[in-house]
Amino acid sequence: MPVTEGTRPRGLLLRILPPGLYAGRASAIIERSMLSYSRGWLVFVSGVLEPLFYLVAFQIGFGRLVTEVAGPGGQPMPYVAFVAPALLAASAMNGAVFDSTFGVFFKFKYAKTYDAMLATPIGPLDVAIGEIGWAVLRGGLYAVAFFGVMNVMGLVTSPWALLLVPVALLVAFAFAAIGMACATFIRSPTQFEFVQLAVVPMFLFSTTFFPLSVFPGPLQVVIQFLPLYHGVELMRGLSVGVLDPTMAGHVAYLAALAAFGVFATSRRLAGLLLR
Amino acid sequence: MVEAKALVKRFGDFEAVRGVDVHVRRGEAFGFLGPNGAGKSSTMRMIAAVSPRSDGELKVLGMDPDRDGPRIRARLGVVPQQDNLDSELTVRQNLQVYGRYFGLSRAHVRRKAAELMGFAQLGERAEDEVEPLSGGMKRRLTIARSLVNDPELLLLDEPTTGLDPQARHLLWDRLFRLKSEGVTLIVTTHYMDEAEQLCDRLVVMDGGRIAAEGSPSELIARFSTREVLELRFPPGEQDAVVAVAGGLAQRMEVLPDRLLLYTDSGESALERAYARGVRPLSSLVRRSTLEDVFLRLTGRSLVE
Ligand SMILES: Nc1ncnc2c1ncn2[C@@H]1O[C@H](COP(=O)(O)OP(=O)(O)OP(=O)(O)O)[C@@H](O)[C@H]1O
Ligand SMILES: [Mg+2]
Numbered sequence: 001m002p003v004t005e006g007t008r009p010r011g012l013l014l015r016i017l018p019p020g021l022y023a024g025r026a027s028a029i030i031e032r033s034m035l036s037y038s039r040g041w042l043v044f045v046s047g048v049l050e051p052l053f054y055l056v057a058f059q060i061g062f063g064r065l066v067t068e069v070a071g072p073g074g075q076p077m078p079y080v081a082f083v084a085p086a087l088l089a090a091s092a093m094n095g096a097v098f099d100s101t102f103g104v105f106f107k108f109k110y111a112k113t114y115d116a117m118l119a120t121p122i123g124p125l126d127v128a129i130g131e132i133g134w135a136v137l138r139g140g141l142y143a144v145a146f147f148g149v150m151n152v153m154g155l156v157t158s159p160w161a162l163l164l165v166p167v168a169l170l171v172a173f174a175f176a177a178i179g180m181a182c183a184t185f186i187r188s189p190t191q192f193e194f195v196q197l198a199v200v201p202m203f204l205f206s207t208t209f210f211p212l213s214v215f216p217g218p219l220q221v222v223i224q225f226l227p228l229y230h231g232v233e234l235m236r237g238l239s240v241g242v243l244d245p246t247m248a249g250h251v252a253y254l255a256a257l258a259a260f261g262v263f264a265t266s267r268r269l270a271g272l273l274l275r
Numbered sequence: 276m277v278e279a280k281a282l283v284k285r286f287g288d289f290e291a292v293r294g295v296d297v298h299v300r301r302g303e304a305f306g307f308l309g310p311n312g313a314g315k316s317s318t319m320r321m322i323a324a325v326s327p328r329s330d331g332e333l334k335v336l337g338m339d340p341d342r343d344g345p346r347i348r349a350r351l352g353v354v355p356q357q358d359n360l361d362s363e364l365t366v367r368q369n370l371q372v373y374g375r376y377f378g379l380s381r382a383h384v385r386r387k388a389a390e391l392m393g394f395a396q397l398g399e400r401a402e403d404e405v406e407p408l409s410g411g412m413k414r415r416l417t418i419a420r421s422l423v424n425d426p427e428l429l430l431l432d433e434p435t436t437g438l439d440p441q442a443r444h445l446l447w448d449r450l451f452r453l454k455s456e457g458v459t460l461i462v463t464t465h466y467m468d469e470a471e472q473l474c475d476r477l478v479v480m481d482g483g484r485i486a487a488e489g490s491p492s493e494l495i496a497r498f499s500t501r502e503v504l505e506l507r508f509p510p511g512e513q514d515a516v517v518a519v520a521g522g523l524a525q526r527m528e529v530l531p532d533r534l535l536l537y538t539d540s541g542e543s544a545l546e547r548a549y550a551r552g553v554r555p556l557s558s559l560v561r562r563s564t565l566e567d568v569f570l571r572l573t574g575r576s577l578v579e
Contacts (some may be wrong), residue, residue: 113361
């Protein structure tokens with residue numbers, strides 16, 4: 001009889017959660033993802049390249065037309081430096097959302113991968129953390145590559161900008177968690193249109209390309225509710241080293257979203273698969 | 276190992292399992308038989324601690340699945356009715372990753388995967404993806420996967436569906452061996468020969484209830500006669516014979532394609548049938564099997 005570790009409660013999370021929800025083995029699910037992606041490495045290349053294309057396009061194109069805009073502290077900054085951190089936030093969002101909706105839906109609905117997992121000591125929260133954690137890791141990889149290029153292009157002017165990478169992870173975490181929770185509601189592949197319908201406007205209007213002040217008043221309020229807006233604001237401020245107390249609010253908003261997503265996902269998985 | 280009392284499973288207002296009592300002892304092979312929709316899989320899933328019971332009592336390995344699900348599942352092997360292999364992984368990775376879900380060390384799962392691929396005779400396909408495997412190969416891999424944690428209790432939901440005769444016999448042999456090593460087996464099946472070969476004790480389920488319980492030979496003795504006379508007729512002529520043949524045996528089942536006469540002596544029943552002018556196309560005298568018990572208990576073939 002081999003010794004199976006971890007069926008006894010250990011760690012805080014294991015003590016406060018109802019038994020059966022979490023076995024402390026989300027890492028095994030991340031291992032699985034690594035194996036399954038070891039053959040599909042091409043998606044990584046495209047994930048890294050896509051935002052870079054945007055960046056280069058802005059550098060060559062828009063950078064000539066619109067030379068300077070008002071930055072987070074009101075000071076003028078080059079337009080490309082204004083857009084770059086926002087693109088970083090958006091790419092963290094895109095990577096996370098697509099991994100956690102398409103990938104999860106397929107495994108959930110057709111491949112029955114999660115049914116197989118739940119027949120072992122693994123619980124729904126392990127699945128949620130493992131899958132979301134994987135999306136965050138991927139988002140992190142893209143963020144590091146993007147950050148490197150920003151550096152090379154001279155778009156990073158403050159040491160605070162080093163925090164862009166952890167913030168990108170937080171953005172990826174929030175979107176992966178919400179995306180996976182949404183994926184459990186999707187019934188057929190055509191409903192992915194709804195995901196697109198949410199992601200594209202968010203990408204365009206979360207002050208990614210223009211400052212909040214250009215939008216009419218009521219729209220400004222709506223935009224401030226968009227999760228990506230908080231990621232963009234956070235990153236833009238950090239990239240030029242303009243810090244202010246509202247940043248704590250942005251972080252809290254994203255963290256709350258992430259926590260809610262993980263909770264909702266594990267509840268949904270338990271409700272749908274363990275019945 | 277498993278102790279169920281008045282176990283109930285509801286899906287909405289529909290009762291799939293309606294008060295089932297079973298008691299499975301350590302080291303035995305226990306079977307669930309029953310027609311489609313009888314509630315076998317629903318019962319198995321409750322025992323596997325992946326489906327909360329709606330009512331009744333259930334103890335698996337001495338624990339309550341509602342409270343100790345993960346601890347129970349750590350010691351179970353499960354072969355679900357439908358294969359749910361990981362289509363994004365290779366054969367070897369399927370076994371290794373599954374072992375990791377149980378918290379087994381990498382070195383251990385590596386060794387175990389190699390051993391189990393031998394068991395499932397899939398060694399040559401080790402690095403292949405799962406998707407292009409044949410149905411029977413997938414089934415064998417699913418069965419091998421269920422053994423990755425050296426379970427004490429193995430739940431097999433129609434394990435040999437889709438296997439060729441050779442693979443079935445091989446699996447029976449492996450299951451016998453596991454049993455002799457002390458592993459408890461719970462099997463559902465639609466193959467009566469499988470149940471007769473494999474199970475020490477079994478229950479016949481119908482409509483969510485248990486219709487009978489016992490060892491295969493006990494059930495045959497209790498619900499059937501020593502011998503069975505099977506009579507076949509040309510299409511359309513069977514109906515005319517039913518009225519005449521009724522009194523020839525203790526009991527009669529009318530199947531779409533033949534009549535089954537239950538009697539202690541098939542030969543003498545056949546003689547009496549000829550004496551009454553019954554002229555079948557062909558006749559066969561055989562011993563009663565579990566299939567006869569099944570037909571009787573599930574009322575599948577009563578005169579309509
Ligand atoms: N998740 C579910 N939701 C609703 N009804 C269900 C669900 N699972 C099973 N049922 C119903 O419960 C009944 C028993 O199903 P179950 O799968 O336990 O039968 P079974 O004995 O395994 O049949 P089979 O021999 O066809 O595998 C069926 O009527 C089925 O439709
Ligand atoms: Mg079934």
